[in-house]
Amino acid sequence: MSLINRLSIRLQNHPKRVAFPEGTDPRIIQAARQFATRGLGVPILLGDRTRIKINAARLDIRLDGMRIIEPERSDEMEAYITRFQGLRRFKGLADKEAKEYLANTSYFATMMLATAGCDAIVSGATIAASSALRPLFQIIPTQEGVDTASSMQILEQEDSRLGIEGALFLADCGVIPEPTADQLADIAVTTASLAQHLTNQMPKVAMLSFSSKKKESSNASVNKVKAATAIAKDKVRALDMDADIDGELQVDAALDAFVAEQKGIEGSVAGKANVLIFPDLNSGNIASKLAQTVAGCRSYGQIITGLTRPAAEISRGASAHDIFGTAVIVAAQAVDQRFLYPVR
Numbered sequence: 468m469s470l471i472n473r474l475s476i477r478l479q480n481h482p483k484r485v486a487f488p489e490g491t492d493p494r495i496i497q498a499a500r501q502f503a504t505r506g507l508g509v510p511i512l513l514g515d516r517t518r519i520k521i522n523a524a525r526l527d528i529r530l531d532g533m534r535i536i537e538p539e540r541s542d543e544m545e546a547y548i549t550r551f552q553g554l555r556r557f558k559g560l561a562d563k564e565a566k567e568y569l570a571n572t573s574y575f576a577t578m579m580l581a582t583a584g585c586d587a588i589v590s591g592a593t594i595a596a597s598s599a600l601r602p603l604f605q606i607i608p609t610q611e612g613v614d615t616a617s618s619m620q621i622l623e624q625e626d627s628r629l630g631i632e633g634a635l636f637l638a639d640c641g642v643i644p645e646p647t648a649d650q651l652a653d654i655a656v657t658t659a660s661l662a663q664h665l666t667n668q669m670p671k672v673a674m675l676s677f678s679s680k681k682k683e684s685s686n687a688s689v690n691k692v693k694a695a696t697a698i699a700k701d702k703v704r705a706l707d708m709d710a711d712i713d714g715e716l717q718v719d720a721a722l723d724a725f726v727a728e729q730k731g732i733e734g735s736v737a738g739k740a741n742v743l744i745f746p747d748l749n750s751g752n753i754a755s756k757l758a759q760t761v762a763g764c765r766s767y768g769q770i771i772t773g774l775t776r777p778a779a780e781i782s783r784g785a786s787a788h789d790i791f792g793t794a795v796i797v798a799a800q801a802v803d804q805r806f807l808y809p810v811r
Contacts, residue, residue: 591785615773
């Protein structure tokens with residue numbers, strides 16, 4: 468059974484509210500209909516009510532079980548303006564300017580998330596990544612002990628021998644271009660934590676590089692991965708997390724036990740990795756898009772990690788199926804793991 472189906476079954480018992488700032492987009496409406504029909508919670512479509520209704524009618528999609536919010540007409544606008552002006556970044560902002568910010572559906576949805584008006588956000592279907600991410604990073608704080616918010620992509624394919632029953636967790640594929648060793652360690656820990664939350668399985672984290680276990684290297688990138696691996700291991704110990712982390716590893720040695728054996732690489736991660744941490748955004752983004760395009764993997768995300776609330780920034784090329792799967796993931800992220808995987 469796929470990760471999305473497994474999480475969907477659990478969400479039916481713990482439904483959540485997912486806000487979609489680009490509620491007029493046909494793909495969003497299709498994904499929201501599926502989310503509501505399966506009984507996973509309430510999709511909240513933000514945008515012009517008339518346009519949403521027209522686009523839904525063109526697709527022959529019912530809107531029952533969903534909420535539609537037009538920010539400028541919302542009863543919550545005045546309260547959100549006051550809360551918005553209380554944020555350190557926006558202190559002193561005039562009412563008119565604050566309202567202009569919140570008329571933007573991405574900012575309004577993020578204020579909903581910050582004030583428990585929804586449980587998760589999925590944005591980015593029609594806007595640039597920077598426009599989708601900016602409100603999140605300005606309004607939602609990072610988790611305690613985490614200095615860096617980043618992103619995670621989930622790839623899922625038919626071969627259940629790879630990853631966790633076919634699911635691989637990749638980071639960072641969408642936020643930090645050149646992470647430092649400390650940032651890379653944060654990325655590893657937050658990604659492992661979320662992978663464990665979603666699957667209830669042991670994260671086996673490979674810190675990736677173009678070399679495997681070199682005793683000495685003059686290459687700055689390799690040495691950064693080595694340093695990040697040591698820092699991440701210390702963080703995991705300090706947090707008493709149940710996760711294995713190893714590096715630096717080439718991706719084939721991380722995923723293929725035969726390759727790892729041939730290269731003489733031992734350990735609990737080599738050949739068994741289910742979380743892949745890339746040394747920079749170039750390699751992470753290229754690898755994830757290559758897998759989607761060439762291998763035909765199902766792809767969900769980017770899931771934003773390191774924040775105190777669940778959110779995702781999707782690609783403008785995402786399909787309705789991709790958006791639905793991403794909504795399931797962030798909704799499941801909002802469910803306490805004790806409820807997702809109760810001890811019997």
